[in-house]
Structures are given as structure tokens and as C-alpha cells.
Amino acid sequence: MKRSIPILPAITAIVAASYFLVPLFATFYFSLKMTRGTLSFASYQSVFQSDEFLATLGYSTLASLAAIVMGAVIIVPTAYWVRLKLPKLRPLVEFISLLPLIIPAVVLVFGYIRLFGSNSYLPMTSTDHGTNLLLVFGYVIMSMPYMYRAVDNGMAAIDISTLTEAAQSLGASRLRTIATVIFPNVRASIIAGSFLTFSISLGEFVLPSLLNRPAFGPYLVQLGQDRAYEPAALAIMSFGFTWGCMVLMQAFANKKPGQGVLPRLPFLSRKERRA
Amino acid sequence: MSFLSISDATKSFGANTVVKGFDLAIQKGEFVSFLGPSGCGKTTVLRMIAGFETPTTGKVMIDGRDVTQLAPNKRRIGMVFQSYALFPNMNVFGNIAFGLKVAGLSKTETEDRVQEMLKLIGLEHLAARYPYEMSGGQQQRVALARALAPRPQVLLLDEPLSALDAKIRVSLREEIRDIQRKLGITTVFVTHDQEEAMSISDRMVVMNSGRADQIGSPAEIYNRPSTSFVAGFVGTLNILKAKVTDLAQRQVFVGGKTIVLNERIKSSDSNLLLALRPEALSLTPSARQDVAVEGTVSHVNFMGSVIRIRMDVDGEKIVFDMFNTPHLTPPTIGQRALAHFSSADVFEITA
Numbered sequence: 001m002k003r004s005i006p007i008l009p010a011i012t013a014i015v016a017a018s019y020f021l022v023p024l025f026a027t028f029y030f031s032l033k034m035t036r037g038t039l040s041f042a043s044y045q046s047v048f049q050s051d052e053f054l055a056t057l058g059y060s061t062l063a064s065l066a067a068i069v070m071g072a073v074i075i076v077p078t079a080y081w082v083r084l085k086l087p088k089l090r091p092l093v094e095f096i097s098l099l100p101l102i103i104p105a106v107v108l109v110f111g112y113i114r115l116f117g118s119n120s121y122l123p124m125t126s127t128d129h130g131t132n133l134l135l136v137f138g139y140v141i142m143s144m145p146y147m148y149r150a151v152d153n154g155m156a157a158i159d160i161s162t163l164t165e166a167a168q169s170l171g172a173s174r175l176r177t178i179a180t181v182i183f184p185n186v187r188a189s190i191i192a193g194s195f196l197t198f199s200i201s202l203g204e205f206v207l208p209s210l211l212n213r214p215a216f217g218p219y220l221v222q223l224g225q226d227r228a229y230e231p232a233a234l235a236i237m238s239f240g241f242t243w244g245c246m247v248l249m250q251a252f253a254n255k256k257p258g259q260g261v262l263p264r265l266p267f268l269s270r271k272e273r274r275a
Numbered sequence: 276m277s278f279l280s281i282s283d284a285t286k287s288f289g290a291n292t293v294v295k296g297f298d299l300a301i302q303k304g305e306f307v308s309f310l311g312p313s314g315c316g317k318t319t320v321l322r323m324i325a326g327f328e329t330p331t332t333g334k335v336m337i338d339g340r341d342v343t344q345l346a347p348n349k350r351r352i353g354m355v356f357q358s359y360a361l362f363p364n365m366n367v368f369g370n371i372a373f374g375l376k377v378a379g380l381s382k383t384e385t386e387d388r389v390q391e392m393l394k395l396i397g398l399e400h401l402a403a404r405y406p407y408e409m410s411g412g413q414q415q416r417v418a419l420a421r422a423l424a425p426r427p428q429v430l431l432l433d434e435p436l437s438a439l440d441a442k443i444r445v446s447l448r449e450e451i452r453d454i455q456r457k458l459g460i461t462t463v464f465v466t467h468d469q470e471e472a473m474s475i476s477d478r479m480v481v482m483n484s485g486r487a488d489q490i491g492s493p494a495e496i497y498n499r500p501s502t503s504f505v506a507g508f509v510g511t512l513n514i515l516k517a518k519v520t521d522l523a524q525r526q527v528f529v530g531g532k533t534i535v536l537n538e539r540i541k542s543s544d545s546n547l548l549l550a551l552r553p554e555a556l557s558l559t560p561s562a563r564q565d566v567a568v569e570g571t572v573s574h575v576n577f578m579g580s581v582i583r584i585r586m587d588v589d590g591e592k593i594v595f596d597m598f599n600t601p602h603l604t605p606p607t608i609g610q611r612a613l614a615h616f617s618s619a620d621v622f623e624i625t626a
Contacts, residue, residue, distance in 0.1 A: 158363060159358060159360065162356055162358055162360040163360055163362065165325075165327055165347070165354070165356070165360070166354065166356060166360040166361075166362070166418075166421075167362075167373070168326075168327075168346075168347040168348045169325060169347055169348070169350075169352055169353065169354035169422070169431075170348075170353075170373055170374035170377055170421070170422075170425060171348045171349075171351070171374055171377040171378060171425060172348055172373070172374075172377045173348060176377065180373075181362055181364070184364040185362070185363055185364050187364075256405070256407060
């Protein structure tokens, strides 16, 4: 029997793919043309040699990690408590968690500046540390829709009320139950949420720009105004980074307890399994 | 002095009262089952013992101590759930060790105790397995070991066999009973399966819409059900219509004969209903069987070692089994036959 290629769907797929792939390829090609006449990674080299690049990237990485920790500490117990004790409030909490998608970051940051500005009762913007903290708060808020959803889905997959009762009947306190039973079982979801948080906050522009922090987002924009080839190189790198995050997210989401992220290695797993 | 007691316990969820005036005293080392249809409050009573529900009124005492307001993690109870509820992030060893770690046992003590428990359930070779790598029966045995490891005062089993297939269910219930006997642990078992409850328990509590209808040994409950609900829920019953001939002398007329009942007649008019277990009836009379009712054979189910016969007697259907022997010719459908029974086996039930 003759196998015919479905022509129309194939064309659609090619057109849709080229919509993404052509600019990507063009940017990549452009980023290689820094040295006249040859293709080289000179622009990439130039990016990595910049002190400001490393400083801002380091700053943003730190701020993002802080936001992840703070977000997990707030959201995991909240999602747990809502599921366990206040199931009727779940739609409300879900709605609140989605608010950051509706409220633009500009509004958020102006709210912060009014609330915590130098004339306020809590003048957090007067010090560097205070402003850093505000930035982290902002990241936590902005990533909340993703973090909450990921964690809540993770909790839906396990029977948290029975697991909680089982832990309690064995003498565990509430805190111990959350730390040793609930947290490890939603760890994959927390990690998935963390990667999303990280990829959102790492290159975020509005918040650090208006709070005047030396973060990666403003640096990217500045670079885009000052240079020609380096922004293209950065764009390609950040694209690769985002994809890397997604791959890791998938790996962690599909991981079963007692297995590593990679397929089980015999010499590793023996030690792990004894625990 | 009873070891575990529930006195006059009531539990309401809003306007809905699911447990009404429940009283029970359990001796140390006793195995008690709560049996009843779904929604009868049996699980709620169990959860009150565990501390997951606080009774609206009434008291729960364990070993002479009032635990009514005590948090579940302070009660030293072991609980096994229908859904196993093993911690998915821990392997078998980790699950069994959980309660021991919480109790603050040293590493070597924990290891020894876990090994002991694994031996008890016969799963020493699976210590490194994770819950998702095991069958339901294995998971439930691990859940039992986990519950027993910290030496609880009371073991609570919430329909632990309901999620398992029939064969495992029978073997595991025998295993549970053996382990319970060996450890002498006071146990409360909740089930909706009457065969399970009867085969495993020292005593049974038959529950009906929030109340304990009858509390007694399986034989008492089966042979002398105190309410018509218990009679109907536990085992199969055959109902025969009868007429009261002499109330004071407990004489009734059934099957063309006047018989004397064992107990006082409760019926207020001259009609009453008599009940008979299937095994009290037979087609061929034995020396004890002094009465017989006539009816039409409506079904003959050949089931191998037994033959189940259904008969129509004055519009009431009765069912009984007869043992198969190689020489036996089963009755044919439509045939008129006599079902014999002993007047001593008959009891009255109220509608």
C-alpha cells in the first residue's frame, strides 16, 4: 500500500516551525559574524570577558535562588494547608495565585516604591539590602502562578490527607510531617516550579530597572543599545539556557523515588537504596 | 477494667449525626470488628479512637487515660489504611523505620526493630523496595509492619483488605489475625464484609445508622441476631410466615404444626415472621428436624460440593444448601418438596 504524506499538515508544520527556526538561525548566524569575513565565536568570547556580564549574572542568579527558596517556603505549606483543611477556599487561593499574571510588574514595583519608599514607615528602598529584598519579593510574586500551580498539581498526585494521617498515627508532629513526608513527595513539582521561577526572574527587566539594581535584565537591554553582535550571542545563550531548564524540569518531573535523574547507575543506586 | 472504651460517643457533621450514643468496652488483646454498611459510622468511630475526629459528646479512654482531646500523634496508636498510605518517597525500610525515628530510637535499635518487623511479615528480602515496586498485598503488609513497629497500644485497621483481590484478602486476613495473636495487641478492625468480620474477630459490633445494633461473638451474632437489621445484614435468612396460637406459651403455628419458640413473642398481632438460617433446612429430615414446610422448587444451582436450592413457600422464597454426594439426585425445578427444620433453630424477627 502506498503511504501518502499528508501534504497540508506537513506544510502547516513546516511554516509554523520556520516561524521560530528562521529567526533563531538568523540570530545565531549573525552572532558568529563579529570578526569580518569569517565565522567565529568572538562575540561569545567578548560577552564572557565582560566583568559586568559576570557581576550582573551572578547577582540575578543569587536573587532568583533566594526567590525560589522563599517561594517554596511560603507556597508549599499554603498549598498543603488549603488542600488539607480549607478545600473550599481552593478556588479563591488559586485566583489569588494567578493575580500576578494580570497585574503588570510596573504596577507592582510602583506599589512597592509607594509602600516602602523613603517617606514610608518601612523605608526599605533607602538601603541596598532593603531594595534587594524588595526585588526578591517581587520575583516571588511574579513566579507565584507557576510555583503554586506546580506544587498544587504535585499534591493532587498524592493522597496528602491519608499520608498526613499515617504520619500522625506514627507519632509525627505537623512540622515533621510536612518536612519528611509532604515536602519530599512534592519535591519534583517544587523543582519544576523552581526552574520556571528561575527562567522568569533571571532575565527580568522591569523590577530591577525601576528598583535600580545591577541585575542581568537591565544589563541585557543596555548591551542591546550599545553593541551589535553580543546581544545576538546572549540571545542564543539564553535560548539554550531556557531549553536546558525545560529538559531538567522534565527529568525531575518523571523521576521516581530511589532513582537518580539519570538512569540508575549500579554503583550509585546500591548506596542510595540502603538508606 | 477494659483497656479501650468509648462511652456515649456522638459525632455530628453540621446537621448530620453519624454516630449516636455509641458505647463499647474492649479488653486488652481483644480483636474487635466493626461491621456495617457504608455510611453506618463505623469508620468515624475508628477515627475517634485514632484522634482524627473529636467526638461531639462522649469520651474515649485508652488504658485508663482519657484521650478524648489528645492529638493523634500523642496517642500511641498504629493505623492501617485501605489505600495502604505508604510514604512514596521512602523504601520499605524507611517506611517501617519512620515511627521509630520519630520516637527517637537509636540507629541500631531502629535497624533491629525493622528487621524484626520484616521477619514478622515475611518480607525480609524486600527492604530496599519502594512502594510503587510492590503489589497491593505486599504494600499492605508493610503498612501493617509500619503501624506495629513503634509498639502501639492499639492497632486500628480501616478496611485494610478492601482494595485487595479475593485470594490475597483471605490469606492476609489470616496473617493479620496470626500476628495480632502473637503480639497480643488490642485491635479494632473496620469492614463491610461480614465473612471477613466473622472469620477474624473475637467480638463483632454490628453498626446501623450510627448505632451499635449488636455487640457479641461472631457465633452469637449469627445465631441469635438481636435486631432484624443484624439478622438481615449478617448471613442469609429465610423468612417463614407463622401465626401465633398461644402468646403466653410462645406457641406458633407453622408448616402445619404448632411449635414452641425459644424466646418470648414480640409480635403484637397474631401474625409473625420466623427466620431460619439456610443450614438449618434440608430436604431429607434428620432426627432433630421435627417440622417441615412444603413448597415448589424454583432453582437448583449445582455448585460442586454443595447444591443450592431455592423454594417458594406460600409466596416467600427460601434458600438452602445441601451437600452433594455421588448417589444424590438433585430435585427438579417445579417439583413439590418438603423443607425440614428443627423448631429449636427458628427465631422470630420483627419487621
